[in-house]
Amino acid sequence: MKKYNTSQIRNIAIIGHGGTGKTSLTEAILYHAGATKRRGSIAEGNTVSDFDPEEIKRTISISTALATCEWKGTKINLLDTPGFFDFVGEVVAALQVVEGTVSVISATDQLPVGLFTTWKAAAERNLARMIFINKMDKENASFEKVYAELREKLGTNVVPINIPIGSFTEFNGVVDLVNMKAYYVKGNEVTEAEIPAELKEEAETLHGELLEAVVVADDDVLTRYLEGEPIGEEDIKHCLRLGAANKEIFPIACGSAELGIGIQPLLNMLVYGMPAPISKVSATSGGKKIELTPDSNQNAALVFKTLADPYVGKITLFKVQSGIIKSDSQIYNSTRNENERLGQIFYMQGKEQIATEEIVAGDIGGVAKLQYTATSDTLCDKDKSLSFDTIQFPKPVLTLAVYPKGKSDTDKVAGGLQRLSEEDPTISIEQSKETNEFLLSGMGDLHLEIIASRLKKKFGVEMELKDPKVPYRETIKGTTKVEGKHKKQSGGRGQYGHVWLELSPMPIGEGFVFEDNIFGGSVPKQYIPAVEKGLRETMVEGVIAGYPVVDIKVSLFDGSYHDVDSSEMAFKIASSMGFKKGFVEAKPILLEPIMSVEVTVPDEYMGDVMGTLNKKRGKILGMDPKDGDQVVKALVPMSEMFRFAIELRAMTQGWGNFISTLDHYEELPAQISEKVIEQSKKAEEAN
Numbered sequence: 001m002k003k004y005n006t007s008q009i010r011n012i013a014i015i016g017h018g019g020t021g022k023t024s025l026t027e028a029i030l031y032h033a034g035a036t037k038r039r040g041s042i043a044e045g046n047t048v049s050d051f052d053p054e055e056i057k058r059t060i061s062i063s064t065a066l067a068t069c070e071w072k073g074t075k076i077n078l079l080d081t082p083g084f085f086d087f088v089g090e091v092v093a094a095l096q097v098v099e100g101t102v103s104v105i106s107a108t109d110q111l112p113v114g115l116f117t118t119w120k121a122a123a124e125r126n127l128a129r130m131i132f133i134n135k136m137d138k139e140n141a142s143f144e145k146v147y148a149e150l151r152e153k154l155g156t157n158v159v160p161i162n163i164p165i166g167s168f169t170e171f172n173g174v175v176d177l178v179n180m181k182a183y184y185v186k187g188n189e190v191t192e193a194e195i196p197a198e199l200k201e202e203a204e205t206l207h208g209e210l211l212e213a214v215v216v217a218d219d220d221v222l223t224r225y226l227e228g229e230p231i232g233e234e235d236i237k238h239c240l241r242l243g244a245a246n247k248e249i250f251p252i253a254c255g256s257a258e259l260g261i262g263i264q265p266l267l268n269m270l271v272y273g274m275p276a277p278i279s280k281v282s283a284t285s286g287g288k289k290i291e292l293t294p295d296s297n298q299n300a301a302l303v304f305k306t307l308a309d310p311y312v313g314k315i316t317l318f319k320v321q322s323g324i325i326k327s328d329s330q331i332y333n334s335t336r337n338e339n340e341r342l343g344q345i346f347y348m349q350g351k352e353q354i355a356t357e358e359i360v361a362g363d364i365g366g367v368a369k370l371q372y373t374a375t376s377d378t379l380c381d382k383d384k385s386l387s388f389d390t391i392q393f394p395k396p397v398l399t400l401a402v403y404p405k406g407k408s409d410t411d412k413v414a415g416g417l418q419r420l421s422e423e424d425p426t427i428s429i430e431q432s433k434e435t436n437e438f439l440l441s442g443m444g445d446l447h448l449e450i451i452a453s454r455l456k457k458k459f460g461v462e463m464e465l466k467d468p469k470v471p472y473r474e475t476i477k478g479t480t481k482v483e484g485k486h487k488k489q490s491g492g493r494g495q496y497g498h499v500w501l502e503l504s505p506m507p508i509g510e511g512f513v514f515e516d517n518i519f520g521g522s523v524p525k526q527y528i529p530a531v532e533k534g535l536r537e538t539m540v541e542g543v544i545a546g547y548p549v550v551d552i553k554v555s556l557f558d559g560s561y562h563d564v565d566s567s568e569m570a571f572k573i574a575s576s577m578g579f580k581k582g583f584v585e586a587k588p589i590l591l592e593p594i595m596s597v598e599v600t601v602p603d604e605y606m607g608d609v610m611g612t613l614n615k616k617r618g619k620i621l622g623m624d625p626k627d628g629d630q631v632v633k634a635l636v637p638m639s640e641m642f643r644f645a646i647e648l649r650a651m652t653q654g655w656g657n658f659i660s661t662l663d664h665y666e667e668l669p670a671q672i673s674e675k676v677i678e679q680s681k682k683a684e685e686a687n
Helices: 022-032 053-058 085-095 113-124 143-154 197-217 219-226 233-245 263-273 410-423 445-459 525-541 568-585 603-615 644-651 670-686
Strands: 009-015 065-071 074-080 100-106 128-134 158-160 162-165 173-176 181-186 189-193 250-254 281-285 288-292 300-309 313-322 324-326 329-333 338-342 345-349 352-356 358-360 364-368 378-380 398-404 428-431 438-442 463-466 473-476 480-488 495-505 512-516 552-560 588-601 619-626 629-637 657-667
Touching: 009 022, 009 085, 009 113, 009 263, 022 065, 022 074, 022 100, 022 128, 022 263, 053 445, 065 263, 065 345, 074 263, 085 113, 085 300, 085 445, 100 113, 100 263, 113 128, 128 143, 128 233, 128 263, 143 158, 143 250, 158 197, 162 197, 162 250, 173 263, 197 219, 197 233, 219 233, 233 250, 233 263, 250 263, 281 313, 300 410, 313 324, 324 329, 345 358, 398 410, 398 445, 410 428, 410 438, 410 445, 438 445, 445 463, 473 495, 480 568, 495 568, 512 525, 525 552, 525 568, 552 568, 588 603, 588 644, 588 670, 603 619, 603 629, 603 644, 644 657
Parallel strands: 009 074, 009 100, 100 128, 128 250, 158 250, 512 552
Antiparallel strands: 065 074, 162 173, 173 181, 181 189, 281 288, 300 313, 300 378, 313 364, 324 358, 329 338, 329 378, 345 352, 345 364, 398 438, 398 463, 428 438, 473 588, 480 495, 495 552, 588 629, 588 657, 619 629
């Protein structure tokens, strides 16, 4: 591949809501720029960026794919990101390594939530942003309506750089407001022409608005403009680049990815209007913050994505932040304090690898089979060790229990999920200490469903996903005195242990208290620890439903022993027997975990959210305004929250989000408690 310097590189993330045509736009750009010989189709499953079997099967993007092309002597790295909320981690990682974004929206729909969430994420990264209004060839397409809504929601800094010629079946080109030329597309041919007469007035008006918006980016150009001097095409491009880089201007382009209309002006804008990766990058070295320039003699790269392949092994994608990364060289992973050997490094074109000898600062590439490196790690020279800020991935919102379909597949499932978690940092796998279940967490039901499908395809094992068991607790409400006696004679030395226990409740959250109230030696001191041990072991196993016993006080106040037959084991068994008997007599109850929940939603969805939380036995604590939204605070039983992420997304059309943490335990209502106890008994009998 041709070599480029840092100033000739553009790193662009294609972002936005699902279904707006991001992958189709990527295909159109690659084809128009000559990087591919034919334009791929999502329906046919042959696009460059959607190559995963699950993506082809579902006709949606699941992970970020990297593709590259050249336009006017500039290398453009395109990161085609997923649009569905379940795969937001892919967007977060992509935004970490680009300088600009193209938000894709549809000319036929209202502005979707995915536009605003990804726009906000790009703004937080301080990235240059532009918008592409796609699907101008579809029925009900309206550039004017979408443009008006964009200005209303995003502000007057959004400025068109082209407008459509016609719409729906009549859509056949765009007017470029920068050079005031019309570009018609017929088949694969792009023809430059004069602006049609019926659009001349509108184009001149919008050209004037574009001028007013961009000239403020450069004082010299602004002065000339105010003095009435003509402002030429190169001046406009210069100001667009400055304004976009300074986040003062957000250009709007339009077209049809499917028909390839509007792609050439868009490519031009990516070259002259989007920033090159020449800015300084922050890092930490020796505990101090430093600023790295791309041309620094420090070789350093940030790993932003890992691909797990059962045949090739692990593929690591990285962006060179400073210096040069070369093939067949040593590199140091400062995150893990390990040396790595780089083999052949390469560029990615979808799933294809294009070998190269070196990757310069600002460019993006990959390498296979690194031993220690994972997503978010820093690779650098060992003698000039530094580290970049780690990528802050969103926390999982849905947790389900994993059950291998084959009884002997537990280790294979756990190992496969661990490999997949290296590829996708938004999933986690852990074994619950409470219920002993393996718990898989992710960003939504579709996310976890695809993880299960990938596990089967890549590692040959299947699993079922179920709601996790609720970690209930057992305790008592009453007080009782009970006898526990273990007496056994079987020839020779027998077994004898005898205790009297008093069981009484403790306040919720106080735990377990054991009192030794023996006077006169009715139970010898050497057996007292065995009594307590027997109690603790029984409490872990539970009595009425197999859940741990908590918040209880047990007093040992009497008993007896045998000089020959008594032993620690006998007293341990006796205390266990007595505890179980007394527990049942002392008004046993189940406690359920209660979550502290904060749901953030726009005002119009607040009523629906509060109604749903009430149906889930939730207690609404209050509401607080936050950034134009409302934060609903509530206490909700854990058993009601397992699928809330899915419900909230559907209820609020994707606008709502929530966080939840364990707050406390409280008594489970009797009618629900009976069902839980019955289910536990059935499960025990089945086992």
